Amino acid sequence: MRIVYKSVTYSILAFGSLVLVSFLWKSPFLLTLLLLFTASLMIVVSKNLEDILLFIVGGMFGVVSEAFAISQGAWSYPLPFAFGVPLWLFCIWGIAALYINKLYKGICEFGFKRKLPSS
Numbered sequence: 001m002r003i004v005y006k007s008v009t010y011s012i013l014a015f016g017s018l019v020l021v022s023f024l025w026k027s028p029f030l031l032t033l034l035l036l037f038t039a040s041l042m043i044v045v046s047k048n049l050e051d052i053l054l055f056i057v058g059g060m061f062g063v064v065s066e067a068f069a070i071s072q073g074a075w076s077y078p079l080p081f082a083f084g085v086p087l088w089l090f091c092i093w094g095i096a097a098l099y100i101n102k103l104y105k106g107i108c109e110f111g112f113k114r115k116l117p118s119s
Contacts, residue, residue, distance in 0.1 A: 006045055007106045013042050014099035021092060028079055028087045035091035042098050051098055058097020059090040066093075 017038045024031040043051045063085055070076060070084035081087040 009045050010102045013038050017095045032088040032091055035088055039095050054097050054101055055094035059094030062093025063090050
């Protein structure tokens with residue numbers, strides 16, 4: 001039951017962060033603060049300090065990847081902060097990393113982890 005509670009809480013926080021981006025993208029500082037608060041809640045729920053590192057690495061990888069794509073003309077953001085990316089983008093990528101990690105762990109705990117057949 002505890003696994004289900006954590007998974008539901010994580011899902012609500014992760015999808016809630018997307019709602020925040022949808023409505024608050026014109027207020028980047030407020031959005032960044034709220035996303036940092038959301039990430040903090042996710043880390044508190046998981047009770048795993050390694051998630052702080054995952055948040056930072058996921059955020060950095062996401063921002064660097066997007067900055068490269070933006071520099072190549074793939075897309076742009078209306079209110080960039082630095083290198084063509086908005087201030088809040090680091091946070092949303094970090095939250096995505098936390099959510100994907102929790103989703104994977106939840107799938108494995110329910111016994112869906114299967115190995116590929118060896119050739």
